[in-house]
Amino acid sequence: MNSFPVVQLAVKPGVIDLAWGQPDPKLLPVAAMQRATELALSKYGSDTLAYGADAGAGPLLDYLAARVERTEGRALNPDQIMLTGGNSDALDQIATNFTEPGDTVLVEAPTYHLAVRILRDHRLDIVPIPTDEDGLRVNDLQEQLAELKRAGRQARFLYTIPTFHNPTGRNLSEGRRRGLVKIAAQEHLLIVEDDVYRELAYDGPALPSLWSLAQEGVVLRMGSFAKSFAPGVRLGWLTGKSEHIQRMALGGLRDSGGGVNHFTAMLVAAVCENGLYDAQLEKFRWTYRERRDALCDAIERELPEATFEKPGGGFFVWIKLPDTVDTQVLRGRAPEYGVDFIHGARFFIEGGGTHFLRVAFSLYSPQELEQAAQRLALAFRA
Numbered sequence: 001m002n003s004f005p006v007v008q009l010a011v012k013p014g015v016i017d018l019a020w021g022q023p024d025p026k027l028l029p030v031a032a033m034q035r036a037t038e039l040a041l042s043k044y045g046s047d048t049l050a051y052g053a054d055a056g057a058g059p060l061l062d063y064l065a066a067r068v069e070r071t072e073g074r075a076l077n078p079d080q081i082m083l084t085g086g087n088s089d090a091l092d093q094i095a096t097n098f099t100e101p102g103d104t105v106l107v108e109a110p111t112y113h114l115a116v117r118i119l120r121d122h123r124l125d126i127v128p129i130p131t132d133e134d135g136l137r138v139n140d141l142q143e144q145l146a147e148l149k150r151a152g153r154q155a156r157f158l159y160t161i162p163t164f165h166n167p168t169g170r171n172l173s174e175g176r177r178r179g180l181v182k183i184a185a186q187e188h189l190l191i192v193e194d195d196v197y198r199e200l201a202y203d204g205p206a207l208p209s210l211w212s213l214a215q216e217g218v219v220l221r222m223g224s225f226a227k228s229f230a231p232g233v234r235l236g237w238l239t240g241k242s243e244h245i246q247r248m249a250l251g252g253l254r255d256s257g258g259g260v261n262h263f264t265a266m267l268v269a270a271v272c273e274n275g276l277y278d279a280q281l282e283k284f285r286w287t288y289r290e291r292r293d294a295l296c297d298a299i300e301r302e303l304p305e306a307t308f309e310k311p312g313g314g315f316f317v318w319i320k321l322p323d324t325v326d327t328q329v330l331r332g333r334a335p336e337y338g339v340d341f342i343h344g345a346r347f348f349i350e351g352g353g354t355h356f357l358r359v360a361f362s363l364y365s366p367q368e369l370e371q372a373a374q375r376l377a378l379a380f381r382a
């Protein structure tokens with residue numbers, strides 16, 4: 001009997017669970033990975049099964065460096081990029097290498113609730129900065145930095161998701177992007193840019209990354225294959241200043257264990273080199289665009305009391321309900337109506353979000369999403 005779970009995803013029977021920001025398992029690239037296993041093992045043989053180079057498997061780094069340069073117009077030296085085990089691992093490593101317990105770090109309000117858990121594991125003091133429809137409020141950031149300075153403190157970094165934000169789906173405007181990297185340079189503030197949704201853009205290309213706009217050393221940008229290919233590969237990459245990258249690439253963890261997830265990285269390199277990554281991305285973009293439209297149309301139709309912006313990418317719609325509704329209370333009864341979501345307060349560390357909820361459109365078909373909107377409306381009216 002197999003009593004241990006295989007995967008993280010666990011959906012209650014009969015519930016369309018819009019809480020999970022995960023890809024639909026039916027869309028995951030099983031055949032591409034089968035082919036990649038053949039390709040990588042016949043091309044690299046035992047090198048796929050050895051300890052990998054400390055900064056990560058060379059073939060995947062070669063591919064990523066060229067892709068980043070082509071798509072973002074910024075060239076990279078080999079010491080300015082490394083592989084990670086995805087963005088959760090990268091954030092954990094950054095916290096390990098750039099902070100000590102009790103240090104202050106800044107996050108957006110709202111922010112990705114599970115990044116907060118990682119920061120809390122490192123016993124960091126987490127200070128939220130407000131956001132609005134154009135993303136992080138850069139003026140408020142400046143005021144917070146001044147306040148910290150007056151208190152004799154300095155933030156170790158700002159963790160931000162400027163592109164297709166989780167949970168809001170919003171983008172930091174281009175003007176604010178430029179303002180933010182300028183202020184960060186002046187104030188010696190390290191920006192940790194979580195760029196996990198960059199490739200999932202449905203209405204035209206994503207805005208330039210902070211990393212591509214900033215002076216050298218201002219931004220450490222975390223990219224990931226989790227949303228753009230498959231979360232189970234546990235792979236991502238970091239781009240940044242050589243000194244920052246090397247601090248992690250040459251640390252004890254990699255000295256002892258070699259590059260992270262080396263075998264998988266060699267397979268993903270084969271996927272990338274053989275056009276299977278681009279094909280998967282196309283499939284995701286096309287499918288998620290359709291799902292986003294289905295969910296947004298259905299919410300508009302079924303729940304006219306809700307207000308939201310249609311996101312241009314990513315996985316999430318951030319919905320505001322009338323001020324009389326506490327979404328945590330609504331969530332308590334939603335499963336009875338066969339639907340679930342995450343209430344807004346989960347994404348704030350100092351209060352807020354009471355009337356908001358986050359729904360993900362990645363996991364379900366357009367028909368199921370329409371049904372979910374109907375069920376949400378019923379729970380709301382009850």
Ligand SMILES: Cc1ncc(COP(=O)(O)O)c(C=O)c1O
Binds near residue numbers: 224
């Ligand atoms: C903003 C954000 N960052 C990071 C992650 C996790 O990334 P990874 O799977 O690469 O660790 C997620 C997944 O939901 C996310 O939404």
